[in-house]
Amino acid sequence: MQKAQFSDRVLIRSILSGGAKLAGQKVRIGGWVKTGRQQGKGKFAFLEVNDGSCPANLQVMVDSSLYDLSRLVATGTCVTVDGVLKIPPEGKGLKQSIELNVESVIDVGTVDPTKYPLPKTKLTPEFLRDLLHLRSRTNLISAVARIRNALAFATHSFFQEHGFLYIHTPIITTSDCEGAGEMFQVTTLINHTERVEQDLIDNPPPTEADVEAERLIVKERGEAVSRLKAxxxxxxxxxxxxxxxxxxxxxxxxxxxxxxLKPGLPKKDGKIDYSDDFFGRQAFLTVLVSYNVYTFGPTFRAENSHTSRHLAEFWMVEPEIAFADIHDDMNCAEAYVKYMCNWLIKNCSDDMDFMDKNVDGGCTKRLKMVAETSFKRVTYTEAIEVLEKAVAEGKVVFDNKVERKMDLASEHERYLTEVEYDQKPIIVYNYPKEIKAFYMRLNDDE
Incomplete structure (x- = not known):
């Protein structure tokens, strides 16, 4: 049995994937009790233990002679135990083909059941926002964490396999890269201003008379030096x-x-003076190179939006290809998306099954469809004509009016993908220059 790296324990994922063929082997596991119950009038207990390596739990049986069972069965209890893997007795209705019979209890981190904030019931993401330090112990957040980890690893794998160089672009920039001004500003002036204002309250600034008095003292001291020298x-x-x-x-x-000293931000010529700022000029959290390169990391955007499509902070992958055109870019984008889908299907099937059953029914099916389907490529003009025709024929009514030189709304994108092109993924390209970002290349015909 392969042990976890840098630890003497075996991951529960490895045990469950090995199944019945591992029966008889001695292992050490560590994890958190999801549920526990005493049986046989307190002579033994069954624990469902999870260590975060997979969504499934391992059933662990502990005899009362080994430890105080009342301190083990509470949800949230952290345990490290040694034991022997065995095949569960028939007729127990277990989904697992293997369980652990504990021989010794190594460590226990107890919890107070009356204070532990995570009940056994299904919990909403909103509820978990107030329990950030514990939410990774829930099925949903742990599955999201494993999926996100897999996608991040797959992102690097894809670009490394295709000869891209991983670079690190600045998080803080003094350039408004997208030209929209919708960025989080980073400054030390506010702290400086607050200190100055508090200082002016505690120690009122000197008056002009105070300044003249100090000037008179300097004059007198200067004259005294001159007299002594003479x-x-x-x-x-x-x-x-x-x-x-x-x-x-x-x-x-x-x-x-x-x-x-004056209260408020320092100004020069009617504008905020950044000369005393740490950066010496306005600086922002970036919203955003000769060789094929890519960067992958956190991005910040100060858009006043409350949708999941416009987050204030998100992670973004940005590849840059030398000596390429828009068709090369689309080929790269399509290959990357398919690579991600295949990676999840192959490496995260258990977590995706959980998502399919509890969060987004049909998500696994969609992943397979995207991975196996060639992306439809549609020019912006073609997309607008399709939408206009659908509206004219009464096939659909959009909340956002369809007109040339507008940016496509989500409802337009969904109609194109789900209705017009029969659930196929599409790429819309050749947008009008009026709605392109300044850094986007204009078409040859402008």
């Missing part, structure tokens, strides 16, 4: 007088600086 006083006397003059000048500079 009288050829001793070196010690002149040095002491110069020191007093230096102190007076420093006090004057400090008073003048404080007199110029």
């Amino acid at each position: 009288a050829k006083a001793s070196k010690e006397e002149i040095t002491a007088s110069v020191a007093q003059l230096t102190i007076a000048k420093a006090c004057l500079a400090h008073v003048e600086e404080r007199s110029r």
Whole structure:
């Protein structure tokens, strides 16, 4: 039995995938109790243990002579146990072909059942938002985490297999890369401004009379130094007088600086002055190279949207291909999407089955369809003509009016994909220059 890397335990995923043929082997497992129950009048207990390596649990049987069963059966209890794998008795109605008979309890992290916040019932994502540190123990979030991990790994695999170089672009940029201004600004001026305003409250700024008084002191100290030099006083006397003059000048500079302090952000020529900012100019979280390269990481966009299609933070893969045209780009995009679908089907079948049953019925079927179907490629003009014809013939009514030089709405995209092209994935290209981002290449005919 192969043990987990950097640990003496065996992953539950490996045990369940091995099944009945592993019976008789001694293993150590670690995980969290999803459900537990005492049986035989408290003589033994059955625990459903999950370690996050797969959606399924491993049934673990513990005898009361090994540990206080009341401290093991609570949901959320963390356990490490040694035992022997065995085939469950027939007629128990178990879906699994293997279970663990515990021989020794190594470690236990107990929970208080009255305070543990995750009940055994199905939990909504909204409920879990208040329990971020525990949500990965739920079936939904753990499945999402494994799927996301698989897709991230597959993304790197795809581009590495096709000769792309992985690069790291800045998270913070002083350029508005998309020209829309919809970016999160990064600045240290606000903290500076808050400190200044609080300082002005605690220590009111000096008045003009205070400044003039300091200037008069500097003048007097300067005249005193001049008189001593004219009288050829001793070196010690002149040095002491110069020191007093230096102190007076420093006090004057400090008073003048404080007199110029104003509440609010610093401004110059009517605009915010970023010269004292950490970056020396406006800086943002980026929204976004000769060789084939790609970057893959977090992206930020300050759009005022409440849909799942416009997140404030999301991860994005951005490939750049040298000496290529739009058809090469579409070929790469199609190959990448199919690669992702096939990867999930091959490597995440159990998690996708969970999603299919509990979250999005038919998602696995759609993955297979996308992986096996050639993408339909439609020009923007063709797409608009199809939509206009459908509206004119009364086949469909859209909330968003169909007109030239508009960006396609979700309902338009769904009609094209689901109705016009019979559930096939499509790529719409050759958008009008009026709605292209500035960095997009214009068609040869403009």
